[in-house]
Amino acid sequence: MTLHLSSQEYVDAVDGTLSSVRQAHVARCAQCRAEVESLVGSVMTLTQDDVPEPSPLFWDHFPQRVQTTTQAEGFSASDTLWWARWKTVATAAIAVAGVVVAATIYTRPATTAIEPMDSVLGALETAASVTVEAQWEFVTNVLGSLETEGVRSSLSPSAQAVDAAFEDLSVEERENFMRLLRAEMDEGMQ
Amino acid sequence: MRLGVDSAVVVARMSGWSARVTVDSPSSHLDLAAAADRILVAAFLAGSQEAFNVIVTRHQRNVYQLCFRFVHTHEDASDLAQDVFVRAFKGLKNFKGDSALSTWLYRVGVNCCLNQVAAKRPSTESIDDAQYVDERLDDPLRAVVRGERVAEVRRAIAQLPPKQRATLLLRVYQELSHDEIATILGCSVGAAKANFFHALRNLKRLLQP
Numbered sequence: 001m002t003l004h005l006s007s008q009e010y011v012d013a014v015d016g017t018l019s020s021v022r023q024a025h026v027a028r029c030a031q032c033r034a035e036v037e038s039l040v041g042s043v044m045t046l047t048q049d050d051v052p053e054p055s056p057l058f059w060d061h062f063p064q065r066v067q068t069t070t071q072a073e074g075f076s077a078s079d080t081l082w083w084a085r086w087k088t089v090a091t092a093a094i095a096v097a098g099v100v101v102a103a104t105i106y107t108r109p110a111t112t113a114i115e116p117m118d119s120v121l122g123a124l125e126t127a128a129s130v131t132v133e134a135q136w137e138f139v140t141n142v143l144g145s146l147e148t149e150g151v152r153s154s155l156s157p158s159a160q161a162v163d164a165a166f167e168d169l170s171v172e173e174r175e176n177f178m179r180l181l182r183a184e185m186d187e188g189m190q
Numbered sequence: 191m192r193l194g195v196d197s198a199v200v201v202a203r204m205s206g207w208s209a210r211v212t213v214d215s216p217s218s219h220l221d222l223a224a225a226a227d228r229i230l231v232a233a234f235l236a237g238s239q240e241a242f243n244v245i246v247t248r249h250q251r252n253v254y255q256l257c258f259r260f261v262h263t264h265e266d267a268s269d270l271a272q273d274v275f276v277r278a279f280k281g282l283k284n285f286k287g288d289s290a291l292s293t294w295l296y297r298v299g300v301n302c303c304l305n306q307v308a309a310k311r312p313s314t315e316s317i318d319d320a321q322y323v324d325e326r327l328d329d330p331l332r333a334v335v336r337g338e339r340v341a342e343v344r345r346a347i348a349q350l351p352p353k354q355r356a357t358l359l360l361r362v363y364q365e366l367s368h369d370e371i372a373t374i375l376g377c378s379v380g381a382a383k384a385n386f387f388h389a390l391r392n393l394k395r396l397l398q399p
């Protein structure tokens with residue numbers, strides 16, 4: 001005699017995704033069949049309850065209501081800018097380190113053929129993995145999902161942009177940036 | 191996923207690479223209302239309040255409906271939904287982009303809702319039978335009977351353990367997959383299915399006369 005359905009298989013049966021072998025068991029087994037029917041009945045009971053629809057006016061005003069609350073609590077979207085700014089410089093540091101690594105690999109006799117751009121991207125990924133801030137993962141995810149051409153263009157900051165970003169940093173942020181940059185460059189040279 | 195040119199522009203702007211122009215600039219050609227969630231998150235993290243408003247507009251209905259399932263009144267559900275988005279506003283910088291934004295918002299929502307209902311004693315949870323009367327039904331008696339049944343079911347759901355309750359609501363009413371529910375509740379898919387099974391079973395027991 002085959003085993004009765006497990007709890008997960010009962011859910012599969014309710015969803016209609018149970019394997020044909022197990023369906024055959026349900027067809028033969030009154031106990032499992034009764035349980036499946038009972039579970040389906042419970043789901044049917046639940047689906048008779050609808051959420052009343054608020055007025056269209058409510059939906060129109062709700063985003064403003066949220067914004068007013070966040071502002072009343074002293075938060076604004078620009079509060080995230082310090083973080084984005086720091087991320088800018090951090091990403092610049094990784095990019096610079098990546099270029100250094102790529103240049104090192106390119107000038108060294110390579111044991112395997114490596115395209116320089118791939119090296120940069122690889123170095124970026126490696127560099128990203130050693131960063132302290134977990135949020136960087138998000139940036140690398142976004143950058144990683146761009147096509148090579150997109151990455152190439154997005155990794156071509158104008159000198160002025162980096163300078164301007166650097167100018168905006170506090171003394172402490174600059175020190176952190178320089179420390180990070182040195183660490184990345186040391187690693188790239190090894 | 192391949193991002194379009196607009197996305198690259200947002201990333202470039204977000205990172206300050208090629209130009210220090212904000213996405214809220216009137217000259218911006220980026221249509222936030224049509225942008226993907228991921229782009230909106232990036233734009234918000236670059237300081238765009240408008241991007242966050244689009245996120246709220248896009249997800250408010252699902253978040254509100256989830257909240258309503260926990261608290262059963264419009265007033266409480268709207269307060270709770272507001273709380274969810276305020277938390278999202280503060281916590282979006284921690285969103286890693288490894289799940290859909292909607293899934294992440296549901297996660298924030300479930301946490302808010304479970305905290306809210308845990309803070310309230312079950313007896314004080316508002317279960318107003320009158321509001322369940324469906325006026326579209328022709329037969330008032332049928333409507334009342336149905337309303338009573340719905341109230342009874344809601345009371346039974348409120349008695350389920352938190353994870354079973356959340357799983358049941360996400361599965362039946364928000365129609366999420368077991369995978370999504372597992373991500374939201376931070377458990378395995380197997381555990382999410384087992385929770386759903388036990389929730390349905392317990393519900394049946396609770397509804398038995």
Ligand SMILES: [Zn+2]
Pocket residue numbers: 003004005025026029030031032033
């Ligand atoms: Zn069986």
